[in-house]
Amino acid sequence: MAQSHRTFIRFLLNDRPVELSGFAPDLSLLDWLRINQRLTGTKEGCAEGDCGACTVLVGRLDNGILTYETINACIRFVGSLDATHVVTIEHLNRPDGALSAVQQAMVDNHGSQCGFCTPGIVASLHGLWLSDPEPTEADIERALQGNLCRCTGYEPIVKAAVAAAKTIPSEDNDRLVAGYATTIATLTDFADGARVTIDSERGTTFLPADVDDLADIYDANPDATIVAGSTDVGLWVTKHMREIAPVIFIGHLAGLQQISFDETGVTLGAGVSYTAARGALIAAFPQMAEIWDRIGGEQVRNMGTVGGNIANGSPIGDTPPPLIALDASVTLRKGKARRTLPLEAFFIEYGKQDRQQGEFVESIAIPALDEDAFFAVYKISKRRDEDISALCAAFHVTTDAQGLVVSARLAFGGMAGTPKRAPTAEAALIGQPWSWDTIQIARAALAEDFQPLSDWRASADYRMLSAQNLMIRFFLETCGAPVRIERHPALAEA
């Protein structure tokens, strides 16, 4: 049991503290802002975290450092906001009331037409402006991946982002910078390490005090929904109107946010967001850069977690194929008991994972690559960015001194009911020379491993053909041949 206990949450909304209790576990930040607070600058465009019209900034303390990240208010639950600073469009102008650098640049460059996406775009660009003094075009595009605009074609918005960067954030021109010290003090005060329990007519919300407390609460409430980033659970509510109570929020738990990175590999706590994992993961596995920034938009990567991507067992999640190819393992915990199993064994069949009632994903361990191993991850989607995979493929091959294949782990998403390896194709590689001919045989063998489905993302034929062709791409790349289209080639190499 935690040492102290609260029955309300508290956070900063723009320039004032808020205390809330008695709210439903599935109350979204967007509804609360628009309906309860009448802060209508933040818009609902899709209610599924894809269009970005509802983008707001959320500031949180991480080891004493205050960082503001963009998030989708439509799928962010109010219960997860304890000890944060929620910043809406109404608070993004300058302290003197004038337009911010981003806002002025948007006006000057004709970055708004209908204006409905604009508050979200301004919020995303404000987040970029605060965090990146010299954004490249690639950085700007990445910051805008989670924001749809149907009017402008984006050209003036990108120009506005470039123009805004000429102004340096300061206490004079930005409310967040001006309030930095007091915000840190307030949030430090708010983060008292208490367990929070909110009861409502619609069920109970829990915010565990720490990971041990989470284990206790989940053990006692095994039917609860664990919510980390809510980028999946949010849609259960907004699109399927599913009842999710009781809910246990874990996004705030420092004990699940550990990242360790050394020569043996990388270990990620289950609560580490895609954004937080990015640095260590790409340092250890540079090839992961190819997909990492293509998972959701920036807002989703700021909220969503690798642990959640695994725990929900989706056959089209983007992290399981590379993690399986890398032979990652997952540690599950129930009460005080822990067990670790290979990630590929965790996915049993569609909708079914090897997770007992009351058991939760605690961490993921990814062993380092051998120095001379071949490894690549590829994602095929209708639209390059912020799209769900038609197909995700990860290839990990090692060869011996004679150039014969010693080990092969070929893992695919989108090809079956679970993320899955290709045993026949792998067998066709083992013991063979790493050559064009071998790849052709393995490529053909892939047809034995999968019978993919046809759906709106791709036909079965396309899935199979492009999966096979990606093996060719992989082989050619291991030979040093440039075979891919790069939008920002110089940056991709850097």
Next chain:
Amino acid sequence: MDAPAPRSKAEISGGAHTKREHDSAHKHVTGSADYIDDMPEPAGTLHGYLGLSDRAHAKITSLDLDAVRSADGVIAVLTAEDVPGANDISPSGRNDEPVLATGKVLFHGQPLFAVIAESRDQARRAAKRAIISYEDLPHAIDVRAAMDAGYRMVTEPMKLARGDVDAGLAAAPLRLKGDMRIGGQDHFYLEGHIAMAIPGEDDEVTVWSSTQHPSEVQHMVANALGTVSNAVTVQVRRMGGGFGGKETQSNQFAAIAAIAAKKLNRAVKLRPDRDDDMIITGKRHDFVVDYDVGYDETGRIHALDACFAARCGFSSDLSGPVTDRALFHADNCYFYENVRLVSKPMMTNTVSNTAFRGFGGPQGMLGGERVIEEIAYALGRDPLEIRKVNFYGGPGRDVTPYHQTVEDNIIERIVDDLETSSEYQTRRAEIIAFNQTSPVVRRGIALTPVKFGISFTATWFNQAGALVHVYQDGSIHLNHGGTEMGQGLNTKVAQVLAEEFQVDLDTIRITATTTGKVPNTSATAASSGTDLNGMAAANAAQQIKTRLIAFAAEKFHIPEDQVVFEPNHVRVGNELMPFGDFIKLAYLERVQLSAAGFYKTPDIHWDRASGKGRPFYYYAYGAAVSEVSIDTLTGEYQVDRVDVLHDAGRSLNPALDIGQIEGGFVQGMGWLTTEELWWDDKGRLRTHAPSTYKIPLASDRPKIFNVKLAEWAENRELTIRRSKAVGEPPFMLPISVLEALGMAVASIADYQVSPRLDAPATPERVLMAVERLKALAADDETSRI
């Protein structure tokens, strides 16, 4: 009065032909621009939600709504029986579109009932509780299936013919046939549909509606309520995007909100979730184009016979005029010596397709451009050469398939300028060289032209009104019949008015469009907003100015030509008066300072039955060069560079016009690349949210994007300050993207085989086209051995 008058400032701020930001830009970026869902709700406002069919075609055998009625917060449940007037919102007058379905459902997602509850969440949850039984009927989802099933057409087809097409085909030295599938498109306006109805006295009701066509909503609401138009006021300040998706599709939401509001005597707001919005409302029509063309070795077309069949959905809606406009644009910039074009507006068991930027024109033009592309590959030539050979020319080669003479043709100059400025020829040669040595990545380039006809083809829609008030302090209030959906219409019309009165733009305020101020308006559509409403506003200003001039001439005993409107002043004889002082004086002398302006487009007429007339007042032109790269292993691609040269006449606001071109281009590119509508075998649309329906992102826009207006262009017709409409024409410029992708694919077979890339060219379609050409090239190789 003897001293020389002071000089006024040389120019007003924000007059015609100047770059000005959107009048709401400041509010957009601060989140203070109010959309309907942001407005304060009247006390006691209720919220509606719609219950939808989950069958594509079926008889409703029972509709059990007890569980809906008993759900938390529910105040009322409405079905077709609760519609007090006509259960019809058919904009075509064919009585084929019910407010709420009864007896039968004709598409998956058709609204059957409406729940009204204390909160939107309650209404939405309650709607899921209905128990509906159906008796399934066979359904046809696409054009081919509908034809096979013998489905009817939703409206009369049209035929355009000139010359003798059969003889022309028979006599042509070369001939080819083919077909093309062209996908539809969801509007994906960022603000979904919404209506808020506020009941008034007697039979009165005010409806705030996200609509491009307030007058039609007014008419439909009155009709559904069983009352007359003067009881209904429809208002809209701005929409979060429309693109044609709010031309007729707002009627249903407005009618249901109004019916509920009158029944319950409380304000009712109705806003579907994004998924439901995409399921309930119509989209751009999918087409199947069958073509048969006769041509010669130079690539010149002798005869074209083509059929444009469209997926119209369950009702007529605007499918008649949409398929008509497809035929009107199948010629694009090309003269067809002998031609026969027919439309087939097919009924299908899908949502009723509707207006969307270009209104069938893009599909027609794309079919025409496919024919050009086919000829080019058949002859082994650059498609641009084939285009030039077929451009409209002087007498003898200047009559369209609808017998209108093309009098304002500037396409050759546009194309020549662009070909040079984009270094098209050099780059094409480089690309061909690159492709010879690149095993996986291939590149393509294409230059395609656009000629787009401006005017509603329903001639009576080409009218507009405006209401201008000048207040005693010299401030000006402007209303017109157009609606603001992001295009900057209000800004442009205000610029026109500023120019007329010679006052700074910020002197003028435009408020919400309302049927109470300007009646009998046309939809803000067909790119006509500025052309029509700008003229009407100018007319209103001229009426007021005429009165002011007469008053001043009389009062100061000077000739009328000595009363001159100068920047923010009026020169009266030798005296220069500030505009506000002059107006105050006029008020005290009892001059009427308000006027209703009117405009109707001259010189247009159209006889659909004979397929002859002058449906268009003028044409807008443009051209684009697009360069792309494709990955022949996966079909993935990117747009590397785009150069555009576009004709906006004498642009009223070059900044806003460039915005329309860039935005239209990227939207059109989305239509032709990643935006795919996908129905399953049950007739369910499965791409009904941004997670499954992929519009372009910032990282999809052309990597290099050079957009220029043809500075030398001027409308030869007397349009508002010689400008040209710019909303729709740029949408067709990205046909160059599709064709550049085609060229990259065609490199597989050394440009000897037409790539026949259908739209949308998703990575999957590109890869499959690559595979088709690889197989043909391999066969060819084998046959040589």
